[in-house]
Amino acid sequence: GEDVEQSLFLSVREGDSSVINCTYTDSSSTYLYWYKQEPGAGLQLLTYIFSNMDMKQDQRLTVLLNKKDKHLSLRIADTQTGDSAIYFCAESANQGGKLIFGQGTELSVKP
Amino acid sequence: DAGVTQSPTHLIKTRGQQVTLRCSPKSGHDTVSWYQQALGQGPQFIFQYYEEEERQRGNFPDRFSGHQFPNYSSELNVNALLLGDSALYLCASSTPGQGIAGELFFGEGSRLTVL
Numbered sequence: 001g002e003d004v005e006q007s008l009f010l011s012v013r014e015g016d017s018s019v020i021n022c023t024y025t026d027s028s029s030t031y032l033y034w035y036k037q038e039p040g041a042g043l044q045l046l047t048y049i050f051s052n053m054d055m056k057q058d059q060r061l062t063v064l065l066n067k068k069d070k071h072l073s074l075r076i077a078d079t080q081t082g083d084s085a086i087y088f089c090a091e092s093a094n095q096g097g098k099l100i101f102g103q104g105t106e107l108s109v110k111p
Numbered sequence: 112d113a114g115v116t117q118s119p120t121h122l123i124k125t126r127g128q129q130v131t132l133r134c135s136p137k138s139g140h141d142t143v144s145w146y147q148q149a150l151g152q153g154p155q156f157i158f159q160y161y162e163e164e165e166r167q168r169g170n171f172p173d174r175f176s177g178h179q180f181p182n183y184s185s186e187l188n189v190n191a192l193l194l195g196d197s198a199l200y201l202c203a204s205s206t207p208g209q210g211i212a213g214e215l216f217f218g219e220g221s222r223l224t225v226l
Contacts, residue, residue, distance in 0.1 A: 040219065041219055042115070042201060042218050042220060043154070043201070043203075043215075044217070045214050045215070048214075088153050090153075096205050096206075096215075097159070097167060098144070098156040098159060098167055099146075099154075099156060099215065100156070101146075101153030101154050102153050103151070103152050103153045104151075104152075104153050
């Protein structure tokens with residue numbers, strides 16, 4: 001079946017690195033995404049990775065994919081208070097198709 | 112360039128009633144997806160519309176139905192409301208083959224409370 005799991009909370013100090021983890025079960029997942037949701041706002045795509053990649057870096061964001069273990073992580077370098085939000089991992093078997101989301105990780109950044 | 116707009120932003124209904132939620136996609140987008148996000152949960156896929164037809168559907172009962180109009184806007188209808196239908200309903204638009212891996216652009220959602 002399709003399932004995506006994340007830890008629920010993460011608290012870090014400003015300036016530290018944050019690592020948010022996600023596991024998924026669907027071996028046909030082709031696209032894996034990280035979305036950010038701030039209070040009262042919709043979801044914003046942060047970054048994505050194709051299943052044939054194992055790492056992607058985009059400014060302060062690094063995505064690591066271990067396809068064998070079906071494990072995805074998002075590292076945010078130099079975390080700022082403005083990064084406080086809920087982060088969702090999502091997977092899709094086809095481009096533009098339905099997304100399966102995790103339950104979200106609430107990141108709290110303390111000054 | 113307007114993004115995805117949804118209406119209403121908040122509404123309250125009672126059990127058994129019916130509700131219609133509306134979505135206008137981002138300019139240039141022709142595909143609309145609907146998601147239900149219960150409090151403290153991740154969004155769950157309801158269905159996707161393309162060329163005025165339901166192209167894909169998630170695990171939701173027939174009480175949930177939708178429509179897409181020729182201008183690509185969309186409606187989500189929920190009949191015989193249950194308390195468990197209380198959630199944030201998110202609309203997302205996209206265009207196949209464009210953007211980042213068919214990137215979805217989400218609206219801010221319609222918050223439905225069923226009493």
